[in-house]
Amino acid sequence: MTKILSAAIAICSLQLALGQNPSVKVDMLDSNWIVPKDALFENFDNRKTLLLKGGRATVKNLQLTNGTIEVDIYANSVRSFAGITFRKQHDTMEEVYLRMHKSSQVDAVQYTPIFNNESNWQLFREYQAQLTFKNEGWNTLRIEVKNNSAEVFVNNQKAITVDNLRTGHDIGEIGLFALFSNRFSNFRVTPKDVVDKIESNSKSVADPSTITKWEITKSALYDAEELDFEKFSNEEYMTVETEASGLLPISKYVKKSSSGNFEQNAEDYIVASTSIHIAKDETRLFSFDYSDKIIVYLNGKIYFEGNNSFRAKGVQYMGHVGINTNKLHLPLKKGINKIHCVVIDKANGWGLMAKLE
Structure with missing residues:
Protein backbone atom coordinates (compact mmCIF):
# COMPACT_ATOMS: atom_id res chain seq x y z
CA MET A 1 0.00 0.00 0.00
CA ASP A 193 5.49 26.81 -26.88
CA VAL A 194 4.82 26.00 -30.50
CA VAL A 195 5.93 29.11 -32.37
CA ASP A 196 4.41 28.23 -35.73
CA LYS A 197 2.32 25.45 -37.12
CA ILE A 198 4.42 22.34 -37.61
CA GLU A 199 4.85 21.70 -41.31
CA SER A 200 7.05 19.45 -43.38
CA ASN A 201 10.26 20.99 -44.66
CA SER A 202 10.14 18.92 -47.82
CA LYS A 203 11.42 20.67 -50.92
CA SER A 204 10.57 20.22 -54.57
CA VAL A 205 12.53 17.58 -56.46
CA ALA A 206 15.53 19.18 -58.17
CA ASP A 207 16.01 16.42 -60.76
CA PRO A 208 12.88 15.75 -62.87
CA SER A 209 14.20 12.27 -63.75
CA THR A 210 13.82 11.14 -60.11
CA ILE A 211 11.07 8.61 -59.52
CA THR A 212 8.85 10.12 -56.83
CA LYS A 213 5.96 7.64 -56.77
CA TRP A 214 6.03 3.86 -56.55
CA GLU A 215 3.43 1.13 -56.43
CA ILE A 216 4.37 -1.25 -53.60
CA THR A 217 3.08 -4.51 -52.16
CA LYS A 218 2.67 -5.47 -48.53
CA SER A 219 5.69 -7.07 -46.88
CA ALA A 220 6.26 -10.82 -46.72
CA LEU A 221 8.95 -13.16 -45.49
CA TYR A 222 11.65 -13.57 -48.12
CA ASP A 223 12.41 -17.00 -49.54
CA ALA A 224 14.48 -16.92 -52.74
CA GLU A 225 13.10 -20.26 -53.89
CA GLU A 226 9.50 -19.13 -53.42
CA LEU A 227 9.88 -15.81 -55.25
CA ASP A 228 7.74 -15.89 -58.41
CA PHE A 229 7.40 -12.98 -60.85
CA GLU A 230 3.96 -13.99 -62.14
CA LYS A 231 2.66 -14.22 -58.60
CA PHE A 232 4.03 -10.96 -57.20
CA SER A 233 3.29 -8.96 -60.37
CA ASN A 234 -0.40 -9.73 -59.85
CA GLU A 235 -0.50 -8.84 -56.16
CA GLU A 236 -2.36 -5.80 -54.82
CA TYR A 237 -0.23 -2.65 -54.91
CA MET A 238 -0.62 0.70 -53.17
CA THR A 239 0.75 4.08 -54.33
CA VAL A 240 3.33 5.76 -52.09
CA GLU A 241 5.43 8.90 -52.44
CA THR A 242 9.15 9.36 -51.86
CA GLU A 243 10.97 12.13 -50.09
CA ALA A 244 12.21 15.04 -52.22
CA SER A 245 15.55 13.25 -52.68
CA GLY A 246 13.77 10.27 -54.22
CA LEU A 247 14.26 8.16 -51.08
CA LEU A 248 11.46 5.73 -50.34
CA PRO A 249 11.62 4.78 -46.61
CA ILE A 250 9.76 1.49 -46.94
CA SER A 251 9.21 0.82 -43.23
CA LYS A 252 7.14 4.02 -43.07
CA TYR A 253 4.49 2.36 -45.23
CA VAL A 254 4.66 -1.34 -44.38
CA LYS A 255 5.24 -3.34 -41.22
CA LYS A 256 7.72 -6.19 -41.23
CA SER A 257 6.98 -9.68 -39.95
CA SER A 258 9.72 -9.22 -37.33
CA SER A 259 11.20 -5.90 -36.25
CA GLY A 260 13.28 -4.18 -33.62
CA ASN A 261 15.86 -6.96 -33.29
CA PHE A 262 18.43 -5.61 -35.73
CA GLU A 263 20.40 -8.46 -37.35
CA GLN A 264 18.22 -10.98 -35.51
CA ASN A 265 15.22 -10.00 -37.67
CA ALA A 266 14.01 -12.31 -40.41
CA GLU A 267 14.36 -11.03 -43.98
CA ASP A 268 11.24 -9.43 -45.43
CA TYR A 269 10.60 -8.15 -48.94
CA ILE A 270 8.28 -5.85 -50.83
CA VAL A 271 7.94 -5.27 -54.56
CA ALA A 272 8.11 -1.69 -55.82
CA SER A 273 6.88 -1.08 -59.36
CA THR A 274 6.82 1.83 -61.81
CA SER A 275 5.61 2.11 -65.41
CA ILE A 276 7.35 3.93 -68.27
CA HIS A 277 5.47 5.04 -71.40
CA ILE A 278 7.62 5.79 -74.46
CA ALA A 279 6.85 6.54 -78.10
CA LYS A 280 9.63 4.44 -79.65
CA ASP A 281 12.27 1.86 -78.73
CA GLU A 282 15.16 3.44 -76.83
CA THR A 283 17.72 2.76 -74.11
CA ARG A 284 17.57 4.81 -70.91
CA LEU A 285 19.92 5.03 -67.93
CA PHE A 286 18.42 3.75 -64.67
CA SER A 287 20.40 5.02 -61.64
CA PHE A 288 19.44 3.62 -58.24
CA ASP A 289 20.37 2.42 -54.78
CA TYR A 290 18.74 0.26 -52.15
CA SER A 291 18.93 -1.31 -48.71
CA ASP A 292 19.50 -4.17 -47.96
CA LYS A 293 19.19 -6.30 -51.13
CA ILE A 294 17.48 -5.94 -54.50
CA ILE A 295 16.40 -7.80 -57.63
CA VAL A 296 15.54 -5.49 -60.56
CA TYR A 297 13.19 -6.72 -63.32
CA LEU A 298 12.37 -5.01 -66.60
CA ASN A 299 9.27 -6.38 -68.31
CA GLY A 300 9.59 -9.61 -66.35
CA LYS A 301 13.31 -10.19 -66.98
CA ILE A 302 15.97 -9.91 -64.24
CA TYR A 303 18.57 -7.23 -65.03
CA PHE A 304 20.31 -6.81 -61.67
CA GLU A 305 20.77 -8.49 -58.28
CA GLY A 306 22.70 -6.87 -55.46
CA ASN A 307 23.51 -6.96 -51.75
CA ASN A 308 24.05 -3.65 -49.94
CA SER A 309 23.64 -5.01 -46.38
CA PHE A 310 25.48 -3.71 -43.33
CA ARG A 311 29.00 -5.26 -43.40
CA ALA A 312 28.21 -7.22 -46.59
CA LYS A 313 31.34 -5.81 -48.27
CA GLY A 314 33.68 -5.67 -45.27
CA VAL A 315 33.54 -5.08 -41.53
CA GLN A 316 33.52 -1.26 -41.96
CA TYR A 317 30.89 -1.26 -44.73
CA MET A 318 27.84 0.68 -43.55
CA GLY A 319 25.38 0.18 -46.40
CA HIS A 320 24.44 3.85 -46.86
CA VAL A 321 22.43 4.75 -49.95
CA GLY A 322 23.02 7.25 -52.78
CA ILE A 323 20.93 7.55 -55.93
CA ASN A 324 23.89 7.41 -58.36
CA THR A 325 25.54 4.33 -56.87
CA ASN A 326 24.25 1.73 -59.36
CA LYS A 327 23.54 2.24 -63.08
CA LEU A 328 21.76 0.09 -65.66
CA HIS A 329 21.17 0.74 -69.36
CA LEU A 330 17.60 -0.48 -69.82
CA PRO A 331 16.37 -1.36 -73.34
CA LEU A 332 12.83 0.02 -73.34
CA LYS A 333 10.26 -0.94 -75.94
CA LYS A 334 7.65 1.28 -77.56
CA GLY A 335 4.57 1.46 -75.34
CA ILE A 336 4.35 0.56 -71.67
CA ASN A 337 7.40 -0.83 -69.85
CA LYS A 338 7.36 -2.00 -66.23
CA ILE A 339 10.18 -2.00 -63.72
CA HIS A 340 9.74 -4.22 -60.67
CA CYS A 341 12.21 -3.94 -57.78
CA VAL A 342 12.15 -6.69 -55.16
CA VAL A 343 13.65 -4.95 -52.10
CA ILE A 344 14.75 -7.25 -49.28
CA ASP A 345 15.67 -6.11 -45.78
CA LYS A 346 16.74 -7.46 -42.43
CA ALA A 347 17.67 -4.34 -40.43
CA ASN A 348 19.05 -0.78 -40.18
CA GLY A 349 17.04 0.84 -42.98
CA TRP A 350 14.73 -0.47 -45.67
CA GLY A 351 14.92 1.85 -48.66
CA LEU A 352 14.89 2.45 -52.41
CA MET A 353 15.74 5.45 -54.58
CA ALA A 354 15.98 5.71 -58.35
CA LYS A 355 15.87 7.93 -61.41
CA LEU A 356 15.36 7.19 -65.10
CA GLU A 357 17.30 9.54 -67.38
Missing part, protein backbone atom coordinates in the same frame (compact mmCIF):
# COMPACT_ATOMS: atom_id res chain seq x y z
CA THR A 2 2.89 2.33 0.84
CA LYS A 3 4.51 1.65 -2.58
CA ILE A 4 1.24 2.41 -4.39
CA LEU A 5 0.79 5.66 -2.46
CA SER A 6 4.41 6.71 -3.15
CA ALA A 7 4.00 6.01 -6.87
CA ALA A 8 0.80 8.05 -7.02
CA ILE A 9 2.48 10.98 -5.24
CA ALA A 10 5.48 10.83 -7.62
CA ILE A 11 3.26 10.87 -10.73
CA CYS A 12 1.14 13.73 -9.40
CA SER A 13 4.30 15.67 -8.51
CA LEU A 14 5.64 15.23 -12.04
CA GLN A 15 2.41 16.43 -13.64
CA LEU A 16 2.21 19.38 -11.23
CA ALA A 17 5.81 20.38 -11.93
CA LEU A 18 5.21 20.39 -15.67
CA GLY A 19 2.13 22.52 -15.17
CA GLN A 20 3.82 25.13 -12.97
CA ASN A 21 7.48 25.10 -13.94
CA PRO A 22 8.89 25.35 -17.48
CA SER A 23 11.65 22.89 -16.53
CA VAL A 24 11.42 19.60 -14.65
CA LYS A 25 13.76 16.80 -13.67
CA VAL A 26 12.37 13.29 -14.09
CA ASP A 27 14.02 11.24 -11.34
CA MET A 28 15.23 7.73 -12.03
CA LEU A 29 12.50 6.05 -10.02
CA ASP A 30 10.30 3.15 -11.00
CA SER A 31 7.23 5.33 -10.41
CA ASN A 32 8.27 7.72 -13.23
CA TRP A 33 9.18 5.25 -15.98
CA ILE A 34 7.92 2.35 -18.09
CA VAL A 35 10.99 0.14 -18.53
CA PRO A 36 11.97 -3.33 -19.80
CA LYS A 37 11.90 -6.11 -17.21
CA ASP A 38 15.68 -6.33 -16.91
CA ALA A 39 16.22 -2.58 -16.37
CA LEU A 40 17.58 -1.53 -12.97
CA PHE A 41 17.11 1.62 -10.92
CA GLU A 42 20.28 1.99 -8.84
CA ASN A 43 22.26 4.51 -6.82
CA PHE A 44 25.56 4.96 -8.63
CA ASP A 45 28.23 7.66 -8.42
CA ASN A 46 26.11 9.44 -5.80
CA ARG A 47 23.20 9.65 -8.26
CA LYS A 48 19.89 8.00 -8.93
CA THR A 49 20.44 6.13 -12.19
CA LEU A 50 18.71 3.87 -14.67
CA LEU A 51 20.68 0.97 -16.11
CA LEU A 52 19.13 -0.07 -19.42
CA LYS A 53 20.41 -3.39 -20.68
CA GLY A 54 18.65 -2.87 -23.99
CA GLY A 55 15.38 -1.52 -25.34
CA ARG A 56 13.48 1.67 -24.54
CA ALA A 57 12.30 3.38 -21.38
CA THR A 58 9.37 5.82 -21.56
CA VAL A 59 8.48 8.62 -19.15
CA LYS A 60 5.02 8.02 -17.68
CA ASN A 61 2.24 10.55 -18.25
CA LEU A 62 4.26 12.98 -20.31
CA GLN A 63 4.13 14.01 -23.97
CA LEU A 64 6.12 16.74 -25.65
CA THR A 65 5.69 18.88 -28.75
CA ASN A 66 8.53 21.41 -28.52
CA GLY A 67 11.26 21.87 -25.96
CA THR A 68 14.59 20.67 -24.65
CA ILE A 69 15.33 17.11 -23.54
CA GLU A 70 18.57 16.34 -21.69
CA VAL A 71 20.16 13.30 -20.07
CA ASP A 72 23.54 12.31 -18.68
CA ILE A 73 25.05 9.07 -20.01
CA TYR A 74 27.88 7.35 -18.19
CA ALA A 75 31.11 6.91 -20.18
CA ASN A 76 31.36 3.50 -21.84
CA SER A 77 33.96 2.27 -24.32
CA VAL A 78 32.29 -1.11 -24.84
CA ARG A 79 30.22 -1.45 -28.04
CA SER A 80 26.87 0.07 -27.13
CA PHE A 81 24.35 2.77 -28.06
CA ALA A 82 22.60 5.23 -25.77
CA GLY A 83 20.15 7.99 -26.59
CA ILE A 84 16.83 9.80 -26.41
CA THR A 85 13.51 9.12 -28.14
CA PHE A 86 10.83 11.78 -28.63
CA ARG A 87 7.45 12.33 -30.28
CA LYS A 88 6.84 8.62 -29.84
CA GLN A 89 3.46 7.32 -30.97
CA HIS A 90 3.15 3.56 -30.72
CA ASP A 91 6.17 2.09 -32.57
CA THR A 92 7.06 5.20 -34.60
CA MET A 93 9.28 7.94 -33.12
CA GLU A 94 12.31 10.19 -33.54
CA GLU A 95 15.60 8.96 -32.06
CA VAL A 96 19.07 10.39 -31.43
CA TYR A 97 21.86 8.33 -29.88
CA LEU A 98 25.54 8.17 -29.10
CA ARG A 99 27.52 5.22 -30.39
CA MET A 100 29.53 4.98 -27.20
CA HIS A 101 32.34 2.86 -28.66
CA LYS A 102 32.72 5.17 -31.70
CA SER A 103 34.09 8.24 -29.92
CA SER A 104 35.95 10.54 -32.36
CA GLN A 105 34.69 8.64 -35.40
CA VAL A 106 32.56 10.11 -38.18
CA ASP A 107 29.40 8.35 -37.03
CA ALA A 108 29.74 8.83 -33.27
CA VAL A 109 26.32 10.56 -33.09
CA GLN A 110 23.32 9.58 -35.21
CA TYR A 111 19.72 10.61 -35.80
CA THR A 112 17.15 8.24 -37.26
CA PRO A 113 13.39 8.04 -37.49
CA ILE A 114 11.97 4.78 -36.16
CA PHE A 115 9.15 3.55 -38.38
CA ASN A 116 7.08 0.59 -37.16
CA ASN A 117 9.79 -0.30 -34.62
CA GLU A 118 12.57 -0.31 -37.25
CA SER A 119 15.68 1.90 -37.22
CA ASN A 120 16.62 3.58 -40.51
CA TRP A 121 20.09 5.02 -39.94
CA GLN A 122 21.47 3.63 -43.23
CA LEU A 123 19.07 5.90 -45.13
CA PHE A 124 20.10 9.16 -43.44
CA ARG A 125 23.86 9.45 -43.72
CA GLU A 126 23.60 13.25 -43.59
CA TYR A 127 22.48 13.08 -39.95
CA GLN A 128 25.68 11.67 -38.44
CA ALA A 129 28.47 13.54 -36.69
CA GLN A 130 32.04 13.13 -35.51
CA LEU A 131 32.51 13.97 -31.83
CA THR A 132 34.76 12.90 -28.99
CA PHE A 133 33.07 11.70 -25.81
CA LYS A 134 34.45 11.84 -22.29
CA ASN A 135 36.07 8.51 -21.44
CA GLU A 136 35.32 8.96 -17.74
CA GLY A 137 32.31 10.30 -15.89
CA TRP A 138 29.15 11.57 -17.57
CA ASN A 139 28.41 12.78 -21.10
CA THR A 140 25.40 15.07 -21.54
CA LEU A 141 23.14 14.59 -24.56
CA ARG A 142 20.75 17.48 -25.27
CA ILE A 143 18.11 17.78 -27.99
CA GLU A 144 16.34 21.06 -28.72
CA VAL A 145 13.13 20.33 -30.60
CA LYS A 146 11.38 23.14 -32.46
CA ASN A 147 8.48 22.37 -34.76
CA ASN A 148 9.81 20.14 -37.55
CA SER A 149 13.51 20.47 -36.70
CA ALA A 150 15.91 19.54 -33.92
CA GLU A 151 19.41 20.47 -32.84
CA VAL A 152 21.62 17.93 -31.07
CA PHE A 153 24.36 18.81 -28.58
CA VAL A 154 26.86 16.61 -26.74
CA ASN A 155 28.60 18.17 -23.73
CA ASN A 156 27.36 21.57 -25.00
CA GLN A 157 29.01 21.04 -28.39
CA LYS A 158 26.63 21.17 -31.35
CA ALA A 159 26.65 17.89 -33.25
CA ILE A 160 23.73 17.70 -35.69
CA THR A 161 20.96 19.88 -37.06
CA VAL A 162 18.02 17.79 -38.25
CA ASP A 163 16.20 20.13 -40.60
CA ASN A 164 13.33 17.78 -41.31
CA LEU A 165 12.12 15.38 -38.62
CA ARG A 166 10.83 12.43 -40.57
CA THR A 167 7.92 10.91 -38.65
CA GLY A 168 5.56 13.85 -39.18
CA HIS A 169 4.46 13.61 -35.54
CA ASP A 170 3.82 16.93 -33.81
CA ILE A 171 3.57 15.42 -30.30
CA GLY A 172 4.43 12.20 -28.54
CA GLU A 173 6.02 10.43 -25.60
CA ILE A 174 9.66 10.89 -24.64
CA GLY A 175 12.19 8.48 -23.22
CA LEU A 176 15.51 6.69 -23.52
CA PHE A 177 17.06 4.08 -25.78
CA ALA A 178 19.94 1.64 -25.27
CA LEU A 179 21.38 -1.16 -27.33
CA PHE A 180 23.46 -3.27 -24.95
CA SER A 181 23.98 -1.83 -21.45
CA ASN A 182 24.18 1.86 -20.67
CA ARG A 183 23.56 3.94 -17.58
CA PHE A 184 21.48 7.15 -17.51
CA SER A 185 20.96 9.90 -14.95
CA ASN A 186 19.62 13.44 -14.52
CA PHE A 187 16.86 13.33 -17.15
CA ARG A 188 15.25 16.73 -17.55
CA VAL A 189 12.69 18.34 -19.84
CA THR A 190 11.91 21.97 -20.64
CA PRO A 191 8.68 22.26 -22.67
CA LYS A 192 8.36 25.27 -24.97
